[in-house]
Amino acid sequence: MTMPTTLCPNRMQVHSVYQETPDVWTINLINHDFYIYDPGQFALVSIENSGDTLRAYTLSSSPGLSPFITITVRRLDNGMGSNWLTQSVKPGDYLWLSDAQGEFSCANIAHDNYLMLAAGCGVTPIMSMVRWLLANKPSANIKVLFNVRDEQQVIFSREWQYLLGQYPQQLQLCIMQGSPDRGEITQGRLTQQKLAALVPDIQSRVVMTCGPAAYMQNVQNFATELGVDAANFFMERFSTEPLLSEPALTEYKPSEAGKSTENSQTVMLKVRHQLTDYSVPVGISLLAAMELNKLPVVAACRAGVCGSCKTQIITGDYTQSSQMTLTAEEIEQGYVLACSCQLRGNIEIA
Ligand code: FES
Numbered sequence: 001m002t003m004p005t006t007l008c009p010n011r012m013q014v015h016s017v018y019q020e021t022p023d024v025w026t027i028n029l030i031n032h033d034f035y036i037y038d039p040g041q042f043a044l045v046s047i048e049n050s051g052d053t054l055r056a057y058t059l060s061s062s063p064g065l066s067p068f069i070t071i072t073v074r075r076l077d078n079g080m081g082s083n084w085l086t087q088s089v090k091p092g093d094y095l096w097l098s099d100a101q102g103e104f105s106c107a108n109i110a111h112d113n114y115l116m117l118a119a120g121c122g123v124t125p126i127m128s129m130v131r132w133l134l135a136n137k138p139s140a141n142i143k144v145l146f147n148v149r150d151e152q153q154v155i156f157s158r159e160w161q162y163l164l165g166q167y168p169q170q171l172q173l174c175i176m177q178g179s180p181d182r183g184e185i186t187q188g189r190l191t192q193q194k195l196a197a198l199v200p201d202i203q204s205r206v207v208m209t210c211g212p213a214a215y216m217q218n219v220q221n222f223a224t225e226l227g228v229d230a231a232n233f234f235m236e237r238f239s240t241e242p243l244l245s246e247p248a249l250t251e252y253k254p255s256e257a258g259k260s261t262e263n264s265q266t267v268m269l270k271v272r273h274q275l276t277d278y279s280v281p282v283g284i285s286l287l288a289a290m291e292l293n294k295l296p297v298v299a300a301c302r303a304g305v306c307g308s309c310k311t312q313i314i315t316g317d318y319t320q321s322s323q324m325t326l327t328a329e330e331i332e333q334g335y336v337l338a339c340s341c342q343l344r345g346n347i348e349i350a
Helices: 080-088 120-136 157-166 192-198 213-225 286-292 328-332
Strands: 010-021 024-031 042-046 054-058 069-074 094-097 113-119 141-148 171-177 206-210 233-235 266-271 276-281 310-320 335-337 341-349
Touching: 024 080, 024 094, 054 069, 054 080, 054 120, 069 080, 069 120, 113 120, 120 141, 120 157, 120 206, 157 171, 192 213, 206 213, 213 233, 266 286, 276 286, 286 310, 286 341
Parallel strands: 113 141, 113 206, 141 171, 206 233, 266 341
Antiparallel strands: 010 024, 010 094, 024 069, 042 054, 042 094, 266 276, 310 335, 310 341
């Protein structure tokens, strides 16, 4: 079997697939070579073993501890990657993964006290790090707040029970259920008041969070208000949320290539190698503009972390929120990360 893309050079064999919740599965992978990663990092996965579609998934296993490399995936109704991984992939199949990526990791944090906040599938890097910290740092004290819709949605429920039994002095887990909500402190949405009451020593902890973007933003605001030093706050950046949540796309309908019209709400996206123009909403990301007009682009993390959407801009008016994986030479040549490039005016790509 040949490597589908140089971005994913690591071939791994599926050992088994374990269902965690009604819509989340953990895929256990046998890695025949040495695979280096830090707890909390993610990898790109080649979907259907093709080079066209990559998706980013956290490695939910822990280096040096887990018998398998694992990814834990929630099936999304319209998610091509998650449907393939959870419904089609079976033991014996092969997957291709990138090298481990990402900076959301506790591996290089010199601290003993942690508060980990997760919502839904955001618990995957948290489990990777909690398992690793408990095994490698006897002085670690970890409090986990895990927000779920209801008790059926607790990912890794068996392993949480095991860890709580093994490390009763070091680990505290609070599962916050959205329903039923009888007004108790551990029910309903996380608020600043609940956080302050549940973690009165929050200022003395490193705070790490992963979940939907809005959840993480709330956590950051609450932590800041409660006096957590910015240097002690970390959140995961990549997301599998669909681009159609972008505000600029609410009313947008892709134009027919070559017949685009420009107005004050739109800008022109020119594609030099196609000699084609597209009219796209001002403020849209370059990635969304390309995907909506069916231009080829690979995007795995959608958050300026993985580098898979690298695109060369010849000229244009735009801003960038991340250049994380670009070299100085690539920046000099006009490369941007399409997911992290917002269009302010007309633009021409190679
Ligand atoms: S999709 Fe990962 S950097 Fe853009």
